[in-house]
Amino acid sequence: MPVGGNKQAAGVTELAEAIVTSPLSGREWDVSGGSSRMLHSRVLTDYSASGFAKIAALEGGNSLEYCFGCGKCVPVCPVDLVSEYGPRKIHRAVQTGLDLFKSDELWKCTTCGNCLRVCPKEVNMIEVMPAVREVAMVEGTIPDELQQIMEKTFRYGNALGENPRRRPAWTKGAGVDVRVLASDPSPVDVLFYVEDYWSFHPRGQQAAQAFARIMTSLNVDFAILGAEEKTLGDSQRLAGEKGLFEALMEEVIDVLAKYQFNRIVTPDPHGFNALKKVYPKYGHTFEALHYSQLLAPLLEQIDFQGSLEATVTFHDPCYLGRHNGEYEAPRKIIEAIPGVKLLEMGRCRENSYCCGGGGGGMWLDGFNANHLSERLSERRVREAAATGADILAVACPYEVSRFEDAAKSTGNEGLRVMDIAEMVDIAMRGEDWRS
Amino acid sequence: MRIVVAMRQLADLVEELEVNDEGTDIDREFVKFVSNEWDEAALEEALTLKDELGATVTVVALDEPDVDQTLYAALAKGADRVVKLTGNDPDTWVRSRERAQRLASFLAGESFDLLLTGVQAADDLDGQLAGILGSLLEVPHAAVVVGVEGSDSKVRVIQEMGGGLLGVSELDLPAVLGIQAAKQTPRYAPISRIRQAMQTGEISEHEVELSDASAQVKVRRLYPPESTGAGATMLKGSPKEVAAEIIEIIKSKGLV
Ligand code: SF4
Ligand code: SF4
Numbered sequence: 234m235p236v237g238g239n240k241q242a243a244g245v246t247e248l249a250e251a252i253v254t255s256p257l258s259g260r261e262w263d264v265s266g267g268s269s270r271m272l273h274s275r276v277l278t279d280y281s282a283s284g285f286a287k288i289a290a291l292e293g294g295n296s297l298e299y300c301f302g303c304g305k306c307v308p309v310c311p312v313d314l315v316s317e318y319g320p321r322k323i324h325r326a327v328q329t330g331l332d333l334f335k336s337d338e339l340w341k342c343t344t345c346g347n348c349l350r351v352c353p354k355e356v357n358m359i360e361v362m363p364a365v366r367e368v369a370m371v372e373g374t375i376p377d378e379l380q381q382i383m384e385k386t387f388r389y390g391n392a393l394g395e396n397p398r399r400r401p402a403w404t405k406g407a408g409v410d411v412r413v414l415a416s417d418p419s420p421v422d423v424l425f426y427v428e429d430y431w432s433f434h435p436r437g438q439q440a441a442q443a444f445a446r447i448m449t450s451l452n453v454d455f456a457i458l459g460a461e462e463k464t465l466g467d468s469q470r471l472a473g474e475k476g477l478f479e480a481l482m483e484e485v486i487d488v489l490a491k492y493q494f495n496r497i498v499t500p501d502p503h504g505f506n507a508l509k510k511v512y513p514k515y516g517h518t519f520e521a522l523h524y525s526q527l528l529a530p531l532l533e534q535i536d537f538q539g540s541l542e543a544t545v546t547f548h549d550p551c552y553l554g555r556h557n558g559e560y561e562a563p564r565k566i567i568e569a570i571p572g573v574k575l576l577e578m579g580r581c582r583e584n585s586y587c588c589g590g591g592g593g594g595m596w597l598d599g600f601n602a603n604h605l606s607e608r609l610s611e612r613r614v615r616e617a618a619a620t621g622a623d624i625l626a627v628a629c630p631y632e633v634s635r636f637e638d639a640a641k642s643t644g645n646e647g648l649r650v651m652d653i654a655e656m657v658d659i660a661m662r663g664e665d666w667r668s
Numbered sequence: 669m670r671i672v673v674a675m676r677q678l679a680d681l682v683e684e685l686e687v688n689d690e691g692t693d694i695d696r697e698f699v700k701f702v703s704n705e706w707d708e709a710a711l712e713e714a715l716t717l718k719d720e721l722g723a724t725v726t727v728v729a730l731d732e733p734d735v736d737q738t739l740y741a742a743l744a745k746g747a748d749r750v751v752k753l754t755g756n757d758p759d760t761w762v763r764s765r766e767r768a769q770r771l772a773s774f775l776a777g778e779s780f781d782l783l784l785t786g787v788q789a790a791d792d793l794d795g796q797l798a799g800i801l802g803s804l805l806e807v808p809h810a811a812v813v814v815g816v817e818g819s820d821s822k823v824r825v826i827q828e829m830g831g832g833l834l835g836v837s838e839l840d841l842p843a844v845l846g847i848q849a850a851k852q853t854p855r856y857a858p859i860s861r862i863r864q865a866m867q868t869g870e871i872s873e874h875e876v877e878l879s880d881a882s883a884q885v886k887v888r889r890l891y892p893p894e895s896t897g898a899g900a901t902m903l904k905g906s907p908k909e910v911a912a913e914i915i916e917i918i919k920s921k922g923l924v
Contacts, residue, residue: 370858380856387859388702389682396682398698476860 284327287334291368293360300324300356306348311587312341315605315612320348320356334369340376341604344471344592345551350583359471359556362592366473375473382596383474390463390481391429392596401459403431403438409449413459420493423448423455423527426508428501429464430630436637437630443658444500444524450661451531455498461488465499467507467552472593478507479515486517496520498527500654502552502629503591509557523553525562525628525653532569538663540572541656546622547575548613548636549585550629563628566653570660576620586613590631610639618645624666625650669723669818671714672778674771674785674797675707675742677732681790692887693761701733703741706786712850714784715746717818724748726778730770731758736871737862743869744861750869755876763885764792768800770876775805780842782823787812787846798846808839811846 250265285298302321310319318341323331326338333339342362349357369375375383385394404411414421425448431441448455463481470478497519499505508521545567553559560582567575580586587594589609594601598608614636617625625636625648636650649666659666679685680700688695714725727742728751729735735758739750753774756762762770775783783805788795795811802809814834815826820841827835828848903910918924 367858367860370856371861373855375856377853383856383859387862388680388700394682474859476858476863480859480863 281328284330284332288327288361288365291364293357293364296355296357297324297327297361299354300352301354303353305351305353306356309347309351309584311345311347311589311609311612312343312605315607315609316341318342320352320358323358324356333365334372335374337600337604339365339369339374340379340472340593340597340600342592343551343587343589343594343609345587346555347551347584347587350555363471363473363475366593367475370473376597376600378599379472379593379596382593383469383472383477386464386466386469386474387477387480390484391433392464392469393429393433395433397463398460400427400432400462401457403427403433403441404445404457406438407442407445409446411445412456414456414492415459415461417456418492421454421456422495423453424489424492424494424497425455425457426465426497426499426501426504427457427462428499428504428630430634431500432462434630434634436633440500440630440633440652440654443652444654446658447528447535447654447661450536451534453527453531456494458488458492463488465501465504465507467503467511468591468593468595470507470511471591472596478511482512482515482517489519496522498522498524500524500628500630500652502550502557503631506552506556523557523559523562523628525553525566526559528654528657529562529565532566532657535569535657535661537571537660539660539665541570541660541666542572543623543666544574544576544621545624545626545656546578546617546620547581547626547628547653548578548588548617548632549582550627550632551585551587551591553628554585555583563626563653566657567626570656572660573656576622578616578620580616586616588613588629588632588635590629590635595631595635608639608642610635611643614639614643614645614648618643618648623649624656626653626656627651628653669717669721669782669820670726670780671717671723671782671784672726672728672775672780673707673711673714673742673747674783674801675711675727675729675738676704676767676786676789676797677701677729677735677738678704678790687890687892691889691891693890696733696759699733701735703738704786704789706788706847708786708854709850710784710786710845710847711742711745711747712852712854713813713816713847714782715855716851717782717816718746721818723818726751726780728753728771728774730756730762730767732756732762733758739871740865740869741857741862743865744857745855749872751872751874753874753876755878761791761887763887764796765800766878766884768797768804769878772801772804773876773878774874775801782816782818782842783807783844784816784847785844787848795846798844802844805842805844808843809845810837810839810843812848813845814847814849815851816845816847 253262253264288294288297304321307313307319307321312318327333342358344359382392386392390397401413427441430437463484466478466481505523508519587609633650640648679694680702683699686695717723718725725747726749727747731752731754742750753770785798799809810825812828813825814828817824823839825837829835903913
């Protein structure tokens with residue numbers, strides 16, 4: 234008996250006489266008056282498929298309506314842990330009348346890709362969200378914060394709105410010579426594509442300097458584009474500005490055509506993703522490596538002067554791991570550093586949590602503050618701190634600043650956030666990371 | 669309603685501006701130029717009026733560095749026509765009076781109901797442009813406008829006054845307004861639209877000859893303010909030490 238003692242009578246649509254005909258044999262059954270019949274399906278009027286029509290009409294937008302509600306995506310969606318989210322919930326909301334084009338829900342997805350990893354129906358938010366966002370922008374719906382970033386990126390070629398001529402300023406503190414192709418255009422093996430946050434953010438610049446020292450000590454022949462470099466703009470693309478991405482790509486291709494190099498190496502998994510997966514679709518193919526992939530095979534050659542003496546946990550960047558399948562290279566590097574013990578977080582590798590920076594999330598902290606119970610970076614930092622590690626190691630230029638802020642705001646100041654290049658550099662030079 | 673928006677290009681202030689060797693202008697060689705943010709507000713207000721009442725919006729600007737980008741962006745946002753006035757030297761500083769004369773010379777041959785421009789600009793902080801335009805064109809003028817409501821023969825303008833007050837006035841058309849802020853933040857022009865405007869949109873050019881060039885203001889000296897020595901104290905040390913020192917100073921001044 235149900236709780237409360239009331240029983241709900243079965244509400245079937247009964248016919249006085251009912252004959253069921255087998256579609257195979259043609260045999261007929263008289264089921265009049267039988268039990269457990271529901272001979273007409275109930276008409277549901279609370280949802281329709283019409284909300285999907287406009288989305289499905291977009292290139293990349295058709296998979297949202299494939300969802301059959303199995304629910305596998307929701308527990309793996311990083312945004313759902315701090316809000317209500319995931320493809321299933323978006324699907325259901327659209328079904329019941331949400332206009333995704335005008336809704337704040339549109340901007341919460343970080344395109345981390347964890348839902349696609351588990352979805353049996355291949356509902357692909359990495360394609361759906363940018364397609365819908367692109368239309369929303371044309372129709373005039375874009376969060377103010379994001380609009381400013383897009384305008385800065387278009388105007389200056391970087392998301393930070395910094396003077397493009399200051400792009401190579403970080404090289405001054407590197408302590409090694411960094412060749413700029415514009416002043417010495419001879420052929421080079423590695424084109425080091427520094428990207429925005431290593432070029433301009435003070436903590437990123439430190440990592441860029443560390444990486445330049447490592448490459449120099451490994452005798453890697455490398456050079457940068459300096460003031461000619463512009464962001465590859467992959468996160469701007471995923472935030473909905475495909476036109477901006479394409480405009481940047483044309484300029485990037487023109488600059489790259491001026492120089493001879495064998496491969497492009499970048500610290501930014503987003504830029505790496507653009508070069509590896511998106512540029513070829515437009516007919517531009519380069520050998521692109523994430524910096525961890527360049528370093529991992531060369532580590533034996535490093536003459537480490539010291540030992541780090543630290544426990545370390547590592548955050549897999551979504552666009553290196555899930556999107557491009559590289560989980561080993563950064564781990565090889567961390568484990569090759571003397572005196573390091575690697576502790577994995579519960580969510581790692583394929584199921585790594587997202588720092589919240591992808592797909593435009595990097596520039597929506599203010600907007601998201603109204604929608605999420607805490608930042609994704611804060612949640613992740615608490616997971617990292619729970620391992621007991623001294624250092625949270627990262628391999629994406631977005632993350633040092635995100636996680637350092639999060640460590641402060643969650644009271645985990647004791648957790649140091651370091652780029653893997655900084656860790657290698659410190660051990661290589663025999664310095665103490667605590668100082 | 670026929671609305672004209674006058675826009676201008678300015679040195680981008682993310683750059684560190686330097687004064688040229690003659691000490692009469694900023695060094696323009698390596699400076700990036702962007703549109704004046706108050707002019708962007710004027711454009712937004714014009715486009716909002718267009719959305720509300722139906723209007724044609726014409727954007728006009730002098731030939732200045734990167735002005736094409738500003739004009740194409742205006743087309744992408746919804747302007748109907750963009751005009752570049754040539755005849756000035758794009759690489760020298762056009763002062764407000766000359767700018768107004770050049771614009772007025774073009775507007776003499778245009779029929780318009782409203783002329784909107786930014787209330788000020790980095791090189792026109794005293795906000796003269798709209799006022800001079802009003803006098804040259806002999807039409808009513810209002811400055812520091814934060815809202816415009818239009819009808820066919822009159823506009824109501826909301827102006828920022830001192831002491832946190834707003835004033836509402838009515839002006840006969842045509843009129844010139846110096847816009848302080850639009851009713852909403854300037855809209856976004858998706859890059860695909862700007863690029864489309866670059867391919868299909870047209871910038872019409874209109875040559876302006878100024879008859880009396882002698883009556884212009886001549887810049888005698890441009891310079892950064894000289895330091896009086898009694899300026900800021902620079903705090904030295906680690907961020908922690910500096911923070912502690914700041915707290916001490918705030919305490920000693922009785923601010924907390
Ligand atoms: S995993 Fe796929 S099919 Fe299942 S609920 Fe999520 S989106 Fe729908
Ligand atoms: S891509 Fe990531 S953030 Fe977006 S819905 Fe899927 S799991 Fe959630």
